[in-house]
Amino acid sequence: MKDLFENSSGLRKVAKEIPLSNVKIKDNFWSHYRKLAREVVIPYQWEAINDRIPDAEPSHALKNFRIAAGIETGEFHGMVFQDSDVSKWLEAVGFSLQTHPDPELEKNADDVIDILEMAQRPDGYLNTYFILKEPENRWRNLAECHELYCAGHFFEAAVAYYNATNKRKVLDIACKFADYISDTFGPEEGKIHGYDGHEEVELALFKLYKVTGNKKYLNLSKYFLDERGAEPDFFDMQWEERGRKDFWQGGVKREWGKTYFQTHLPVRQQESAEGHAVRVVYMCMAMADVAAETGDVELFKACKKLWKNIILKRMYITGGIGSTSIGESFTFDYDLPNDMVYGETCASVGLAFFAHRMLMIEPKSEYADVMESALYNTIIGGMAQDGKSFFYVNPLEVNPEACEKNPTKHHVKPRRQKWFTCACCPPNITRTLTSLGQYIYTVNEETIYTNLYIGGEASISLADNEIKLIQETDYPWKEEIKIKVFTEEEIKFTLALRIPSWCPEAKIKVNNQVVDIEERTLNGYAMINREWKASDEIVLILKMPILRMKANPLVRADIGKVAIQRGPLVYCLEEADNGSNLHEIYLPKESTFEEGFDSNLLGGIVVINTEGKRLVNSEKWVNKLYRYEAEEEYIPSTIKFIPYYAWANRNVGEMTVWVREL
Amino acid sequence: MKDLFENSSGLRKVAKEIPLSNVKIKDNFWSHYRKLAREVVIPYQWEAINDRIPDAEPSHALKNFRIAAGIETGEFHGMVFQDSDVSKWLEAVGFSLQTHPDPELEKNADDVIDILEMAQRPDGYLNTYFILKEPENRWRNLAECHELYCAGHFFEAAVAYYNATNKRKVLDIACKFADYISDTFGPEEGKIHGYDGHEEVELALFKLYKVTGNKKYLNLSKYFLDERGAEPDFFDMQWEERGRKDFWQGGVKREWGKTYFQTHLPVRQQESAEGHAVRVVYMCMAMADVAAETGDVELFKACKKLWKNIILKRMYITGGIGSTSIGESFTFDYDLPNDMVYGETCASVGLAFFAHRMLMIEPKSEYADVMESALYNTIIGGMAQDGKSFFYVNPLEVNPEACEKNPTKHHVKPRRQKWFTCACCPPNITRTLTSLGQYIYTVNEETIYTNLYIGGEASISLADNEIKLIQETDYPWKEEIKIKVFTEEEIKFTLALRIPSWCPEAKIKVNNQVVDIEERTLNGYAMINREWKASDEIVLILKMPILRMKANPLVRADIGKVAIQRGPLVYCLEEADNGSNLHEIYLPKESTFEEGFDSNLLGGIVVINTEGKRLVNSEKWVNKLYRYEAEEEYIPSTIKFIPYYAWANRNVGEMTVWVREL
Structure with a gap:
């Protein structure tokens, strides 16, 4: 099958994402991290932007907004893009509230939005560095000063928060700012024919367009993309207009080039x-x-x-x-x-x-x-x-x-x-x-694509029907994924299950009946097309052998080396398990692996053990840096791999993903 | 035997070097490079310091001196240590004139020395940057400004030129400057308790001491060495005294630390x-x-x-x-x-x-x-x-x-x-x-040490006798070194011949009689002690097998790799001989080498060929960056090593010294 997109001669057949609030994650692997995000990271971010982290340089991010809002006095402090820290917090809050309501958090966000509203200039502009520190230089150094980048992060936050709460205020502030940007930038005479040094506003304007339906934002996003790289170079022109000066400390080196x-x-x-x-x-x-x-x-x-x-x-x-x-x-x-x-x-x-x-x-x-x-x-x-x-x-x-x-x-x-x-x-x-x-899922007119295997429940609209899918799995540790389908009425659609490229063998059963995958696989998805009814159950087995991965021989850094992968997880060696001088460890071609789940290690991981070899740093090498007639000697050595994502959670030590093969 | 030095309980038994003019080099390997130095590099340096190199930023080095001398007008240009370029030229001239008289070159040098004399301040100070550009800041930024470093290079030049010509003028200028430095720096109250950021003056003062016999210079050298690293930190103090300012563009980053x-x-x-x-x-x-x-x-x-x-x-x-x-x-x-x-x-x-x-x-x-x-x-x-x-x-x-x-x-x-x-x-x-x-040689009371094997003739004073040694060799290409001894009278002394660490087997014959090396070897020298007479002839054979060198296993960069060495020469692979992607070349453990002198290649070199293996970048890798089940395939491939020193004399390409072993 050809690319759907190219095949459609201009007619698009684009899948949609599922609204975040329709997906409830309850997963043995991810729920822990998501909980940390809500209970540790977002609160930490909040303390940070409020300058309440002990022993840390104050962020000053919210303070800058309060000063710009006129409710506090003082000077701007922080990076030229310090505002974006507030937006990033607000966006995470917006996402979090879509699945985990939290009135206190929402109250904090509303208070912040009130301050943003007060800080916004009458023309819509909102950037505390240029409001407080260099009002005369607004838009004069797009290459370095992240003005549109900051705007973009604010738009993303506004969309996420609006989606969570349906409260328009933050969206109105964003649109007022975006309207002003649209009046300022564009192909028309009198407008600035330019773009930001750090792409971000383009994707954010697109989100703003999707939530408001205002095509102006789509057009502006496209304009920024198409103007980029046009001759004469916009950043060069601004550089000349500024008298060849960077006006921000720690700016981007011009010699890095275009x-x-x-x-x-x-x-x-x-x-x-x-x-x-x-x-x-x-x-x-x-x-x-x-x-x-x-x-x-x-x-x-x-x-x-x-x-x-x-x-x-x-x-x-x-x-x-x-x-x-x-x-x-x-x-x-x-x-x-x-x-x-x-x-x-x-x-x-x-x-x-x-x-x-x-x-x-x-x-x-x-x-x-x-x-x-x-x-x-x-x-x-x-x-x-x-x-x-x-x-x-x-x-x-x-x-x-x-x-x-x-x-x-x-x-x-x-x-x-x-x-x-x-x-x-x-x-x-x-x-x-x-x-x-x-x-996790994408959906188009007749197909629900299962892209990630993460436990939980999703409600998916498909041709006026509401389909509920429940995933149960111990992925990425175990090979089995159970998916239960619930529909009000029987409905024909395709459930497309991704067969990952790392998986040498997959099996699917629907209601305990084996399904032939090979004939149904399209672009890496097993397309299960049938009349689905409530309580249909799919069992997907993704075999997770331990893979010896090699890199393309043109990758000089990995030549002669092997990396271990199991399922989606790349593994590594750490000093905590294998001692120091990891470069002296070799993995023989013929060595076999043993895997086992260790619930006490690093939050519970599948550990991989194997018989390796270790180069002996023998006495011949005492007081020698180089020598001839030096045949290497090796001793057998059990080596232990852990998932790469879990490294550096114990004492500081060496780590390597790629291991020499012998 | 213990260290001579430590053994002597304070009494030193230090060997001397031979005066440069007593050693005439006539060597198949080195004479070419020495000729280049005289005929290409020194003249090029002269053009450079006179700003006559087309398409190059003018050096301004001599011009700075002429301006400081008052015979030209203008401003200082160049690095803060630009003066040293003139000294480095003058030093090379001094060395060259000791073995190769050249009246025109000597005339140029004399003219330069006249300018230096005029540029020198009445107090003895001589540094055009601080004379012309920042007279108020003399000695105020020793960490960065290379004032004593420049002085040192001038002293070295003065000694070399004086040794060549016996003309005192340049030595007088140097001594006047050194006397002034000695009045300025030292442990006594009122003097600066400091030293230069770039060591150089210490060794140069020592040379000045050796040629003049003035112990003040030796003491000052020792003072600079001993003051270095004393607390409180001299550079920190100057930094504070300057109001925490660097006053030279491109200065040394303070964060690099002590x-x-x-x-x-x-x-x-x-x-x-x-x-x-x-x-x-x-x-x-x-x-x-x-x-x-x-x-x-x-x-x-x-x-x-x-x-x-x-x-x-x-x-x-x-x-x-x-x-x-x-x-x-x-x-x-x-x-x-x-x-x-x-x-x-x-x-x-x-x-x-x-x-x-x-x-x-x-x-x-x-x-x-x-x-x-x-x-x-x-x-x-x-x-x-x-x-x-x-x-x-x-x-x-x-x-x-x-x-x-x-x-x-x-x-x-x-x-x-x-x-x-x-x-x-x-x-x-x-x-x-x-x-x-x-x-090439060092000598003490009873021993002449032959440190390097370079063809030519040397006259060496030993206990009131003048010994002449003639070396004839095709070193480093051939294993044989012939040394002829000429003395007026029979004399007993030790001729110590270095047996290099890379040499697994050496043979010595004196007047065609084999000499047992093992019992005579001390600290890596074969000590031939005998009554020498005119026309005695030593033949030294230093076996030069092709060595597979390994690095200590703690050198991560070289693990699993081998370097090829023959005699003193380390070899390398170049793209010109072996194609690109040199990282795909392996040297099997069992491969044997063929060597041969190629007089047409790179000025004449011993080339080393061997059967290597090359990793095949097979079709399996098309459109793949990582994959599993990817056993490496190799094909036989003749590989060719050339001496490392000769690399990059053909087209731009890859090069490697360390090659993977298989």
């Missing part, structure tokens, strides 16, 4: 993921949104090119992206160093969101596979198991001594950090967790 | 090589000089600790040092990344010079081994075979695409550069080449 901002080419002509990884995927999210909504095949093809470039040439096996800390950027094809990696948590969040949007256009399992990999490895690994510390950078190989003593690795941390001056990653994890219900 | 400057501890307490690699070895050179001269056992022990730390834990197999570009610094034990390396050419020059000084205190072959390795691999590799371009950074693994597209590797260049804004490496190579005769 690729950093994805302005080296018009977005439709970009064929590889270049520059700042988070920006790339945020841009791609908006491109996919606009392409799907407007039937813009050319734009969709550009999305696919960027997607293919990322997942076939520039993505870590953990779903991490961004190979260098310098510019938090992509580098080039197959350049995936494990110890020098950036792999920002936010970038994997964006990649998962991009995958989700692609999935709604084309129901192909490759999108869900990547979304799943990012979720189960890098994103969840970005947070400690107590929800109190976070990774910004997600390495695949860590030697703590190198992080401390080799300055080229200072960005790689062997332990998660409390919070960050630039607090992007923790809230991005929070919003992913609180909105997780959105990614 | 280790960058080797001020984290008093030098006698330092046990590991920390911070900027060139500074460390320049410091060590002075420490060794002062220790040898004053019999300071404690200081010598500190030298040995630093030496051992470098060569046993922090040195590349090529004699390169400095594992990170950030601060051009050492990092930590066994951290020797091949592709992220710094390995500055200057640092290897300094390491060779440090080794040479240690060798004069303790005649142990480990010093000469390292000196030889640095000379034959990194130092000579730092210059192109036409003498027209130079490496600053000397990587052991290069992928040109990574150098271009991964910004963490921008400092690694796949081709040598014309010159540098900070022009330290090319002149450092030049002075090494022009002074090469100094390192």
Whole structure:
């Protein structure tokens, strides 16, 4: 079958997501993390934006708004994009309230929204840095100052909160601001022909369009995308207009060039993921949104090119992206160093969101596979198991001594950090967790796609019918997924079950009858088309053998090495289980694995043990750095793998995903 | 036998170097490079300091002096240490004139010295940056401004030029400046209790002491060494006194900390090589000089600790040092990344010079081994075979695409550069080449040590006798070294012949009689003690099998890999001979080598061929980044090694020293 999208000659057949409030998650794996998001992270964020974290630099984020609102005095403090911390909290609150009402939390949010309303200028503008600190420089440094980026995060928050509460006030503030932006930017004469240095407003305007139905926002989103990369270069022009000055401390180095901002080419002509990884995927999210909504095949093809470039040439096996800390950027094809990696948590969040949007256009399992990999490895690994510390950078190989003593690795941390001056990653994890219900299913006219296997209950509208699906599973630990279907009346539709690419063998039974998967599999989904009735039960078995994964030989960093994967989980070795000098451990080709669930370890995980070999650092090497006639000696050594997401929850130590094969 | 030095309970038995003019090099390997130094590099340097290089930023170095001399008008331009470029040229000229008189060159040098004399202030001070640009800030930022560093390079030049010409003028200028420095710095009240951020003046003052006999300079050198690392921190105090300001553009980042400057501890307490690699070895050179001269056992022990730390834990197999570009610094034990390396050419020059000084205190072959390795691999590799371009950074693994597209590797260049804004490496190579005769022999009361095997003729004074030695060899290509001894009268002394650590078997014949080496070997030297007479002939055979070198298992970067060495030369694979994707090449454990001299390749080299294996990048990998069930396939593939020093003299391409073993 061809691509649904391309096949439809301009007519779109785009799947929808399920409203968040219609999906209740009750899952042995995820409920713990979602609870942490609600009970630890969101309250911590609230304390942070209120400057109540002991021993931490005050955020000043809410204070800036109160000063701008005229209800407090003082000066602006914080990053130029400090406002977005408030929006990120508000968005997570919005998602959380959609599934877990909490009057006290809602009251806090309403109070914040009142302050935002007061802070908003009469023309609609709302950005405390430029209101308080440099009112004369509004919109004068789009490359560096994140004005539209901050606007975008506020729009996302407004939409999430409106969806949760149906209260219009925050949406009205957002629309007033968006209307002002629309009056300010655009192709018409007298408007600014430009865009933001950090993509975000594009996807946010699209959300605002979807919730308000106001096409102006869709058009503005499309305008920002299409203007990007146009000649002459907008950022260069602003640079000249400013007299070649950066007016923000810690601004973006101009020598990083246009690729950093994805302005080296018009977005439709970009064929590889270049520059700042988070920006790339945020841009791609908006491109996919606009392409799907407007039937813009050319734009969709550009999305696919960027997607293919990322997942076939520039993505870590953990779903991490961004190979260098310098510019938090992509580098080039197959350049995936494990110890020098950036792999920002936010970038994997964006990649998962991009995958989700692609999935709604084309129901192909490759999108869900990547979304799943990012979720189960890098994103969840970005947070400690107590929800109190976070990774910004997600390495695949860590030697703590190198992080401390080799300055080229200072960005790689062997332990998660409390919070960050630039607090992007923790809230991005929070919003992913609180909105997780959105990614499990997609639906179009006749098919319900099951993209993720997460326990819980979903109500799905399909051709005027309300279908209820209940998933029960111990995924990703166990192979069985039970799905119960409830309908008021018998109804014919297709339930499409994703068969992940890591799964060598799947079995499906419907009401205890084996279903032939092979003949029904389309684009990685087993399409179960039948007359469904209440209490139909599907049992899906996804075999989870322990896989020896190899990387493409062009990936220099992984040559001669193997990574262990079971189900969606990539595994790793940690010093806590295997001692130091992990580089001396080899995995023989013939070694077999033993797996077992250890409920006492790291919140309960499937542990994988095997007979490995360890290079002997013999006496011959005392007082020798180099020598000849030095045949290696090995001793047998039991080695123990744990899931990558669970690393760095014990003492600081070494970790590696890729292990040498012997 | 114990260390000569420690054994002598304070009485020193220090070997001497041979005056440069007494050593005539006529060597198949080195004469070419020495000729390049005289005929290409020194003239190029002259053009450079005279601003006559087309398409290059003018150096302004001599112009600054002419302006300071009052014979031209204008402003200072260049780096704060621009003066040192003139000194480095003058020093190389001084060395060159000692063996190759050249009246025109001498005339140019005399003219420059006249200008220096006019530029010198009445008090003796001589530094054009502070004379012309910031006279009020003299000595106020020793951490960053290289004032004493520049002074040191001038002293070294003065000594070399005086040794060549016996003309006192330049020495007088130097002494006047040194006297002024001695009046300004020191432990006495009213003097500055400090030292320079970049060690250099210490070793230069020592040279000035040796040539003038003025102990004041020795004492000042020792003072600078002993003051370093004292509390309270001198650089911190100056920083406070300056109102916490750097006053030089591009200054040294304070956050690099004290280790960058080797001020984290008093030098006698330092046990590991920390911070900027060139500074460390320049410091060590002075420490060794002062220790040898004053019999300071404690200081010598500190030298040995630093030496051992470098060569046993922090040195590349090529004699390169400095594992990170950030601060051009050492990092930590066994951290020797091949592709992220710094390995500055200057640092290897300094390491060779440090080794040479240690060798004069303790005649142990480990010093000469390292000196030889640095000379034959990194130092000579730092210059192109036409003498027209130079490496600053000397990587052991290069992928040109990574150098271009991964910004963490921008400092690694796949081709040598014309010159540098900070022009330290090319002149450092030049002075090494022009002074090469100094390192071949050392001599004490009864022994002549042959440290390097380089063809030519040397006149050596030993106990009132003049011994002439003639070396004839095709080293490092051939195993045979012939040494002829000429004396006026019969004389008993020991000729000590170094048996390099890479040599598994050596043979010596004296006048065609086999000599038992084993019983005569002491500290890596075969001690041939006899009554020598004219026309005695020694034939030394140093077996040069092709060695499979391994690194200590704690060197993570080299695990599972092998490096090829033959004689002193480390070998490498280049793309020009082996195609791209060198990481896909494996060297089987059982493969045998064929060697052959190719006179047409790269100036004539011994090439090493062997049967390797190449990983097949099969069709299975099309459109796959990661997969399971992916057994590697290999095909036989002839691979060709060339000497590391000769790399990057053809088209830009990949290179690797360490090759995976299968």
